[in-house]
Amino acid sequence: MRIVLTVNGAVREVDVAPVARLLDVIRETLGLTGTKEGCGEGECGACTVLLDGTPVNSCLVAAAQCAGRSVVTVEGLGSAERLSALQEELVSHGGAQCGICTPGVLVSAAALLSRGGVPTDAEVREALAGNICRCTGYQKIVDGVRAAAVRNAAAARGAS
């Protein structure tokens, strides 16, 4: 079946099998391999994308359900040449080691930061509870996300 959806701001029309997972459509049909598969069962969060602004595990979502909706993947947050504040702070605080969880972590954190303000440590940990990282111990991820929130807040103040 053919569906139309918005991916990282661009309208895309794709042909999907009725059982296809959103994850496979993103990675294989659209070639956006930034979104990762760590378990295929909704447990690791490596496949997290935003669906109409809400983080979901794309390995559990049927692509067919996404017709007319908006999907944001890690590629939509900023490119390697133009990282967003969140991407930059996560890296500089040591929140990405092997990097396989990083796209999912960033997408979940982007949803949190889109609410504005500077979240507490506990709020960041809560927002990232579905993103397993085996490398970092999480402290450096939390620090990076909060630093990005501070930077965003300062930028918002500067802009207003």
Add this chain to the structure above:
Amino acid sequence: MAPVVGQAVPRVDGPAKASGSARYVDDLTRPGMLFGATLRSPVPRGRLLGVDRDPSFDWSGVTVVTAADVPVNVVATIERDQPVLAAGEVRHVAEPIALVACEDRLRLERALAHLTPRIEPLPAVLTIGEALEARTAIHGADNVMKRYAITKGRGRDGLTGCEVVVTGRYETGAQEHVYIEPQGMLAWWEGDDAHVVGSLQCPYYVQKGIKTVFGLADDGVDVTQATTGGGFGGKEEYPTVVALHALLLARKSGRPVKLVYGRKEDVEATTKRHPSVVEITTGCDRDGTFRAFAARVVFDGGAYVTLTPVVLSRGALHATGPYRWDDVSVEALAVATNTPPNGAFRGFGAPQTQWAVERHVDRIARTLDLDPLDLRLRNLLRSGDTTATGQLLAESVGAQRCADEATWASGYRNRRGAGPVVAGRTARGVGVACFWHGAGFTGSGERYLKGRVAVDLLPGGQARIRTASTDIGQGTETVFRQIAADALGVPMASVDFAIPSTRVVPDSGPTVASRTVMVVGSIVEAAARELAERVGREAERSGSTRAEAHERLAGTPALATCEKQYEPPPGLAWDDATYTGDAYPVFGWGCDVAEVEVDLDTFETKVTGFWTAVDVGRAIHPVLCAGQVEGGTLQAIGWALTEKLVTRGGKVLNPRMTDYIVPTSLDAPPFTTLLVEEPYSRGPGGGAKGVGELPMDGGAPAIAAAVEHATSLVLDRLPLLPEDLFEASGAARSGGGPA
């Protein structure tokens, strides 16, 4: 040029990883590529009579590979006992029996389901206890794979006459790595040349495995690392198996083949941390001065030898903990069982024996009614002391400083002095553990290994490091550039790091054993220094600037490259026959303080604070270094509290992330990480030592000590699940008390 060593410079691979453009093996494709899958044994032991193909299935376009297709059916590690595909017998559940490949993944699954191994089951040996009983012999007559003995002074006889003798028994279970990227390889052939790219730690291990099976020369094999999504030892030896399987399918089908494991398959089939049983008897003076240490260490090696002898050796060498003993006897053995081979996992045997010795030190403290920290401080190794193997600790011994810093930062003494805090249904306590970790290969390992690194001068003021040491997340790419940039006297941006590929980089030895920065980093530094001198001499000779001299050398192939081999420190002496001498060039040291809250109704334990001080010699990159410490510590916390591999009949019952529980951001405590620097005179960047594995050693015993402080429950077996605490509390209430 301001030095970059010691600075938290931007992580070089950061932008690619944070933007999703870094390519891991599952992100790669090749034209005409097939997908591969593996048929595995459903039973732990049996005679393999054959593999049946369902004749009603349409096998067109499906490639099937069995043992008959394997030129030399051996996975080359230490022994040659493990087949690439089972032939005639199976020795563990999930052992690979056959391989299939086809273009379409749905059909691939169906094809796999229509392939059935015919197996006549045999009695299996599934635990350390059954292996030692040896009623069923699966390895020699006694199931023992390997033995070591370490003796110092009077050995076990030293216990005679000691004022206080204490005995205990300590156990640990298997642990799964749960790298978030499962194992995977993409393989193809170009004529007779084998190519693989994939998720791996040690390109030359994979190369050796391929050469053995296909009878190829060095240059007939190209092994390239893709960006690798975590390893922790799990991608040390196992990727060789995946690479061989993918290559076999590619050879038979004539197409590129990608073989990527699903999570369940990965947990069921790949290596785990060796389960262990350690019995310790010690003698000390009434004031707590340690005198004699005797231990029997038993590891479960699993069905094939793989790396078990080396893991056992490291376990045995760390068994005494970071303490002074006059007399030592360590008897260590590894037994065979019909479980998947246990293998490399961060710490490599040392976490198991240090769990035991740290729990035992707490037991001594209890017996003597001494504070556990005071008892440790009295006996910690210092400069000038000798270890169990008679190694004189001449320098860089930060044990005491780590203990001071961690206990001071955490307020350990006050918290401990105040006693457990019970509020409603929660009890809070703190615990401490001290630990050490030998950096680099054991004994003569580095001497045999002869690790090599090349550094090239390139046009445009650039340089390039070529090494087989892989970045699997630790930050090797960044840290090596820092070391080389300072040694060359150029900006870090001018230094490149070649993608590890066996046709491009020399064999630096494997990415293991906390040796990357200390050992291989020192070769990088030496090669870069030599090039800097060449540039200096050329500038002087020709009266030109260094930049001009650089360009001239870069254009002269004979002078542009410096390849160096590791020079072991002079005077290091190790005797494999007696297991005496300098076991490691140097040790890293550490002290952990854990604070826990135990729910007295549910017996759940939450780690609420964690302070760790580690002596790393010199932190080349403080943020990345602390990242290693925190990540390793959290793996130790998981091992301590939630990670239990449940098996029945040799089969894993919880092969998923739903029920094999690794810590989430909510389970992880806030970390306070203190980097202590007692420089090692031969370490790069002004004295760096290994750090990768050290943080795995202290977390579990510190947590058990904190649980004990909070609840008075003494637990000597990992993990500490709520049901274990519940059981212990029942035993304590019924007056049985801890054994």
